[in-house]
Amino acid sequence: MAELQYIGKEEIQNVDGLVRAMGEARYVCDMHVPGMLIAKVLRSPLPHARITHLDVTPALAVPGVVAAITSADFEEHGNFGWPIKDAYALAYERVRYVGEAIAVVAAETETAARAGVEAIALTLEPLPVVSDIHHALDPDAPVIPQISPTGKGNLCDVSIVRNGDPDPLLAECPFVLDEHYHTPHQEHAYLETEGALAIPEPDGGVTVYANNQSPFINRDIIAALTGLPPEQVRVIQPPIGGTFGGKDDVLYQTSAQVAQLALLTGRPVRLIFERTESMLASYKRQAMDIHLQIGADAQGNLQAARAVLLADSGAYASMTPMACWRATMHAAGAYRYRAVHGDTQVLYTNNGYSGAFRGFGNTAAAAAVEIAIDELAYRLGRDPLDFRLQNCLRTGDRTMTGDTITQEAGLTACLEWVREHADWDRKRAAYAAQPADAEVRRGLGVAAYFHGSGLGGEGLDYAASTLAVEPDYSLVLTCGLTDFGQGSRTVFTLIAAETLGVKLDRVHMLRPDTRTALDSGPTVASRSSIIGGNAVALAAQKLAQLLTFAAADALHCAPEQLLRDGELFIGPSEEPLSFEQVVDHARAMGLQLSVAARWQMPEIHWDFQKGTGKPYFGYVFGAQVAEVEVSRKSGKVRVVGIWAAHDAGRILYPRGAMGQMYGAIAMGLGFALMEGFRFENALPQTTNLTTYRLPRATDVPEIEGTFIPTRQGLGPFGAKNLAEPVMVGTAPAIANAVFQATGIRVRQLPITPEMLKTSR
Amino acid sequence: MRLEFTLNHHPLALEELPDELSLLDLLREVLDLTGTKRGCDTGACGACAVLVDGKFTRACRTPAAKVAGCHVITIEGLRAPDGGPTDLQRAFVEFGAVQCGFCTPGMIIAAEALLLKNPLPSREEIRKALSGNLCRCTGYQQIVDAIEATAQRRAVARQGA
Numbered sequence: 001m002a003e004l005q006y007i008g009k010e011e012i013q014n015v016d017g018l019v020r021a022m023g024e025a026r027y028v029c030d031m032h033v034p035g036m037l038i039a040k041v042l043r044s045p046l047p048h049a050r051i052t053h054l055d056v057t058p059a060l061a062v063p064g065v066v067a068a069i070t071s072a073d074f075e076e077h078g079n080f081g082w083p084i085k086d087a088y089a090l091a092y093e094r095v096r097y098v099g100e101a102i103a104v105v106a107a108e109t110e111t112a113a114r115a116g117v118e119a120i121a122l123t124l125e126p127l128p129v130v131s132d133i134h135h136a137l138d139p140d141a142p143v144i145p146q147i148s149p150t151g152k153g154n155l156c157d158v159s160i161v162r163n164g165d166p167d168p169l170l171a172e173c174p175f176v177l178d179e180h181y182h183t184p185h186q187e188h189a190y191l192e193t194e195g196a197l198a199i200p201e202p203d204g205g206v207t208v209y210a211n212n213q214s215p216f217i218n219r220d221i222i223a224a225l226t227g228l229p230p231e232q233v234r235v236i237q238p239p240i241g242g243t244f245g246g247k248d249d250v251l252y253q254t255s256a257q258v259a260q261l262a263l264l265t266g267r268p269v270r271l272i273f274e275r276t277e278s279m280l281a282s283y284k285r286q287a288m289d290i291h292l293q294i295g296a297d298a299q300g301n302l303q304a305a306r307a308v309l310l311a312d313s314g315a316y317a318s319m320t321p322m323a324c325w326r327a328t329m330h331a332a333g334a335y336r337y338r339a340v341h342g343d344t345q346v347l348y349t350n351n352g353y354s355g356a357f358r359g360f361g362n363t364a365a366a367a368a369v370e371i372a373i374d375e376l377a378y379r380l381g382r383d384p385l386d387f388r389l390q391n392c393l394r395t396g397d398r399t400m401t402g403d404t405i406t407q408e409a410g411l412t413a414c415l416e417w418v419r420e421h422a423d424w425d426r427k428r429a430a431y432a433a434q435p436a437d438a439e440v441r442r443g444l445g446v447a448a449y450f451h452g453s454g455l456g457g458e459g460l461d462y463a464a465s466t467l468a469v470e471p472d473y474s475l476v477l478t479c480g481l482t483d484f485g486q487g488s489r490t491v492f493t494l495i496a497a498e499t500l501g502v503k504l505d506r507v508h509m510l511r512p513d514t515r516t517a518l519d520s521g522p523t524v525a526s527r528s529s530i531i532g533g534n535a536v537a538l539a540a541q542k543l544a545q546l547l548t549f550a551a552a553d554a555l556h557c558a559p560e561q562l563l564r565d566g567e568l569f570i571g572p573s574e575e576p577l578s579f580e581q582v583v584d585h586a587r588a589m590g591l592q593l594s595v596a597a598r599w600q601m602p603e604i605h606w607d608f609q610k611g612t613g614k615p616y617f618g619y620v621f622g623a624q625v626a627e628v629e630v631s632r633k634s635g636k637v638r639v640v641g642i643w644a645a646h647d648a649g650r651i652l653y654p655r656g657a658m659g660q661m662y663g664a665i666a667m668g669l670g671f672a673l674m675e676g677f678r679f680e681n682a683l684p685q686t687t688n689l690t691t692y693r694l695p696r697a698t699d700v701p702e703i704e705g706t707f708i709p710t711r712q713g714l715g716p717f718g719a720k721n722l723a724e725p726v727m728v729g730t731a732p733a734i735a736n737a738v739f740q741a742t743g744i745r746v747r748q749l750p751i752t753p754e755m756l757k758t759s760r
Numbered sequence: 761m762r763l764e765f766t767l768n769h770h771p772l773a774l775e776e777l778p779d780e781l782s783l784l785d786l787l788r789e790v791l792d793l794t795g796t797k798r799g800c801d802t803g804a805c806g807a808c809a810v811l812v813d814g815k816f817t818r819a820c821r822t823p824a825a826k827v828a829g830c831h832v833i834t835i836e837g838l839r840a841p842d843g844g845p846t847d848l849q850r851a852f853v854e855f856g857a858v859q860c861g862f863c864t865p866g867m868i869i870a871a872e873a874l875l876l877k878n879p880l881p882s883r884e885e886i887r888k889a890l891s892g893n894l895c896r897c898t899g900y901q902q903i904v905d906a907i908e909a910t911a912q913r914r915a916v917a918r919q920g921a
Contacts, residue, residue: 017853020861021868022845023795023835030794191799191807191862191896241797241862242896275800485860485897655856655902662899663859689804689894697890697900702883 006494006504007717010654015490015509016239016483025239028195028209029272036197037066037106039258039271040113042120043281044095044102047131047350047682048142051093051102053123059105062119064112067265068105074225074260080252082217084149084156084317087249089225089256095124096144096315097352098684099280101253106261106269129350130154131682133289133312136347144315144348154348156313157321159328160611163402164339166295166304173295173303177376181292181368182748184676185312186285188357189694192241194282195272196255198262205232206259211240212251213482214522219514225256226263233259237511240484244667245356245524247484249318250282276687284677286320286346286354287312288327290368300380302391305400307331309344309365311354318355319524321346322458325608327361329615332400333369334411334450335391340400342611350682356524358667359728362451367671367749370447370732375745384736385424385625388448389415393621399450403614407712410647411621414708415448417645421704422625431740441630442640445736448623451725452616453714454527457606461527464518465535467496467543468594473580475502477509477539480520481532486723487656488528492536494653495716499540500547501564502579518596526721529652531599533716538597546593550586551577601714618713620720622646624665626733627701630741635753637673637738642730644705649713649720660723661705668730670695676750765827767791768837783827784808784819787834795835795865799894806893809866809873810834816873816892835865838872848872848910855906859897866893871907879918880911 006012019025056068071077071092078089091102105116128142135141136154143153150157170176196210205228212218215235223230235255240247254271261269273281291308309327313320328342357363377387393399395409419425424444431442455461465479477496483489489509497504510516520532547569552559555571563570567579577585586593606613627641642665651657674693678685686692713720731749739745742756761777763786777786787793787810799807801820808819811833840846848868851857858864867890874881874889881889886904895903 013853014856014858016861017858018845018849020858020864021849021852022839023865025861026794027797027862029798030788032792189894189896190860191797191805191894192860193799240860242860244896275802485862487859656859659856659859659898659902662901663897664899666899667896688802689800690802694894694896695899696894697887697904700900703899703901 004498006498007652008650008654012494012653012655014487014656015493027192027241028197028211028238029192031197031209031238033199033268036268036270037108037265038110038113039104039106039261039269040117041101041277042103042117042122043277044091044098044100046095046124046126047098048127048129049095049124050127051091051095052125053121054102055121056103058119058121059116062112062116064108065116066106066108067261068103068116068120069257069260069264070103074256075227078225078256080221080225081317083321086145086149087316089253097350100315101281104257104261104271106265129682131349131351131679133310133347133349136349144350156317156346156348157324159325159344161328161340161342161401162611163400166306166339166341169304169339170293170295170306174298175376175380176293176295177372177379178293179372179375179747181290181371183288183364183367184749185287185354186357186671186675187279187677187692188244188246188282189689189692190242190244190246193273193275193278194247194250194254196251196258197268197270198258199268200262200266203232205234206262207234207236208255208259209236209238210251210255211238211247212255213243213247213484213524215482215512215514216480216519217522218252218255221252222256222259226260234513234515236513237482240482243484244358245360246282249355275689279687279692280684283318283353283355285357285363286323288364290364292368292372294332294372294376296376296380300382300387300390302335302337304339305332305337307342311344311346312349312351313346314349314351314353316353318353320354323356323361325458326452327365329401329452330362330365330450331369333366333373334393334448334621336393336397337400351679352684358664358724360525360724363671363728366449366728367731371735371747374445374736374739385415385419385446388446392448393450401615405619407618408710409619409621410708410710411448411450411623414621414623414645414647417706417708418446418623418625418643422627422643424625439632441632441741442627443630443737443739443741444625444627445733445740446623446625447729447732447736449725449729450619450621451728453618453620453721454531454601454616455525456616457604457613461531461601462598463520463532463535464596464598465539466518466594466596467539469583473583475507477507477536478517479532479536480512480517481528482512482523486528486660487653488532490656491529491533491653495533495536496540499537500544502567526723526725529719530715530721531601533719534599535597537716538599539595542595542597543593546586546591547582550589550591551582553589554582554585620647620722620725622725622729624729624733626730626737628734628737628741630738630756632758635755635757637751637756639669639701639734641701642703644703644726645708646722646726647710647720648707648722649710649715650718651707652717652719657707657722658705661726662703664723664726665703665730666695666700668727669700669734671749672731672734673750761825763824763828765829766831768833777824781824782820783822783824786824787819793834793836797862797865799862804894806866806870807863809869809893811869811873814873814876816870835868838868847913851906851910855902855909857898857903857906863893863895867895867903875911880915883908
């Protein structure tokens with residue numbers, strides 16, 4: 001490959017950066033259009049209740065109120081959802097969690113909209129709640145969903161892995177770890193709350209600006225719920241203020257609500273969540289109870305594992321079944337085994353509702369198994385890092401599901417990098433020798449992880465891109481995947497410019513608009529750079545072929561005789577042609593300089609019933625070391641250092657990739673130490689960012705990170721994915737460091753001072 | 761309510777404002793200066809930060825009436841002499857400190873407030889000064905990088921002058 005101009009260059013900057021740094025980006029909450037109505041939502045104060053009376057007529061009598069809607073205003077009562085169709089645009093017959101939307105009022109002013117919400121006549125008849133997953137399947141438990149998807153009450157879904165038979169192997173193991181772990185609900189807490197603006201169109205359709213992740217799914221749901229044909233619904237992505245998996249289903253509801261109000265009133269309608277609404281109404285990371293049995297032989301070789309997971313989906317399924325499928329595929333961690341069984345049950349409760357969140361099941365699974373592996377290492381008297389090196393997945397190994405790793409795996413290199421850079425051997429020895437009565441104690445902990453790339457067995461993994469030369473010789477690029485801050489617009493711009501051999505500022509990437517971009521599936525699973533990036537590269541290659549054809553014609557040579565120098569096209573004999581000259585010649589030849597391309601992950605098959613098959617086409621790997629300082633008197637943990645190595649194939653956009661790494665680690669630190677979103681008797685215990693603590697600049701240490709280059713990445717230029725998986729290593733590394741510091745083995749996150757305080 | 765104050769270097773006199781108006785609503789809803797963000801309404805996130813007489817101020821918790829006679833600078837008021845981005849705004853982009861960008865205006869305000877008081881802060885002092893501002897994307901490290909580099913570049917420029 002010729003030397004790259006843009007890919008992997010340190011100096012490349014975010015294409016959206018300056019506009020945002022200057023405060024000029026207009027997010028949906030910043031958009032005002034003439035005649036716009038403000039919408040406010042009536043939300044359930046109860047975790048489970050029958051709606052015995054709901055009348056919005058009194059709201060309509062409030063001055064300034066223009067319209068009010070309930071589930072009756074939608075097709076099929078607003079029923080939607082994938083993979084399980086159990087959700088509603090507005091509550092139908094029952095409410096199932098605190099904060100669930102019941103009705104929406106649109107008014108001339110926010111004050112009038114609030115007064116309208118107050119005026120709605122609502123009677124709720126409280127129903128018994130399910131607040132503990134361990135009692136969700138009790139014979140007398142109230143059934144939460146309208147229709148049980150499994151026919152077994154609150155059992156929402158199951159996932160299994162059947163790789164060999166672990167039982168005889170475990171029976172022979174001299175060491176079997178057998179422990180339970182608990183990971184909490186976590187709030188995404190994107191700085192920008194949920195919001196949507198709908199504008200009615202003269203053709204009877206509607207245009208929606210929403211800060212959702214997946215515009216085409218949103219379009220199709222809005223269409224289904226409003227009864228419009230999809231082509232009359234247009235979804236446009238404004239700049240988006242962070243999502244982390246959290247802006248899908250909740251935005252589909254919100255978008256359908258404002259679309260329906262805009263259609264009813266003939267006026268634009270905007271709905272922006274207050275932070276309290278965002279905390280109450282949005283879905284969370286699902287809490288999980290994880291039971292692990294892991295056996296090793298006398299030499300410390302892992303033999304077999306059994307994982308039983310119980311996950312709290314809350315009131316609706318959202319993406320929890322898929323997140324828990326991923327959790328099951330990763331539950332025994334990044335190691336070689338002779339046999340593994342996994343059994344996961346997803347349960348309905350009235351604890352809010354849960355869905356997609358960075359790491360998608362693997363965040364919980366990796367937290368549990370990496371603490372478990374650490375425990376096992378200690379019981380075997382082994383250094384935890386050595387023990388991981390002995391057992392970790394390498395190129396050609398079979399994963400816990402029996403899948404063979406066909407691309408180069410960088411896990412060993414990652415572990416060796418963090419060992420060296422964290423000064424592991426020296427510090428571990430020094431901290432092991434700390435006096436037992438020291439008030440402030442330090443500890444070092446390690447975690448390793450693997451993460452299946454893309455959607456895997458969840459579904460067809462594709463994206464599409466268009467690229468066209470404009471009259472001013474600029475290039476307009478689209479892809480149906482959304483940039484909500486992770487930098488994919490920058491990555492796509494780099495890929496197009498690099499592939500075409502043009503200047504970076506020639507390429508203008510449009511934000512997804514369902515009228516101009518092509519359906520690219522959901523913007524999830526850290527798939528943008530890989531799947532979207534390959535689609536962009538393919539589109540750029542197609543356009544490059546057209547330009548090469550035209551240049552060869554103009555230069556009177558064969559296409560393979562052409563050379564490129566920057567934007568110049570050079571033939572064997574004549575004067576080189578500029579990009580503009582080639583475009584002019586192509587146009588004179590009658591060539592259409594616009595292309596579309598689609599890229600699809602090679603197809604794989606996972607048998608959900610048998611628990612066998614190939615769950616993912618490829619994997620990424622990583623390792624982290626955390627260093628903590630624990631005050632034995634207060635129990636407070638301070639993370640003083642994190643060292644992180646991630647196998648990322650080739651890095652496309654270094655600044656952005658490092659930003660993903662740092663951000664993922666900060667989020668993992670929050671998951672480890674502060675972020676449990678608690679429900680008591682199905683009542684949320686926090687509703688704002690004062691009581692739900694997020695990591696601040698003073699909580700996050702200086703991080704030393706690196707990307708280990710490996711070959712055969714599936715993405716453009718050999719890239720692998722990184723936005724989510726980096727997060728999954730952090731919490732267990734911290735928990736394991738806390739163990740070295742205190743001797744207290746915490747099996748429940750978040751780690752609170754109460755767990756570590758000594759009563760002296 | 762009548763309110764006179766200086767906004768982004770220009771004197772301003774406003775009539776008939778609601779008495780209860782917050783500074784954030786004044787900026788966003790009345791003046792359409794939407795660079796100042798609403799993140800939490802409880803003073804926890806700092807996305808609404810502005811400079812009031814050079815001091816870091818949470819606009820969501822500040823009644824508009826309180827800025828009478830003061831000089832308020834919002835993110836839109838932070839510009840280089842040519843009207844383009846400041847050195848700090850450029851540095852945020854250069855060091856990768858901007859991801860979703862929703863916290864960025866507040867972060868830049870917090871950084872300018874710090875640099876007014878302490879022109880050459882340590883990384884620890886920078887982190888402390890940012891502790892009233894939440895960022896969910898970046899893990900803060902590149903934000904600290906950008907502020908540290910800008911402080912050093914400004915110091916070099918001062919020495920040269």
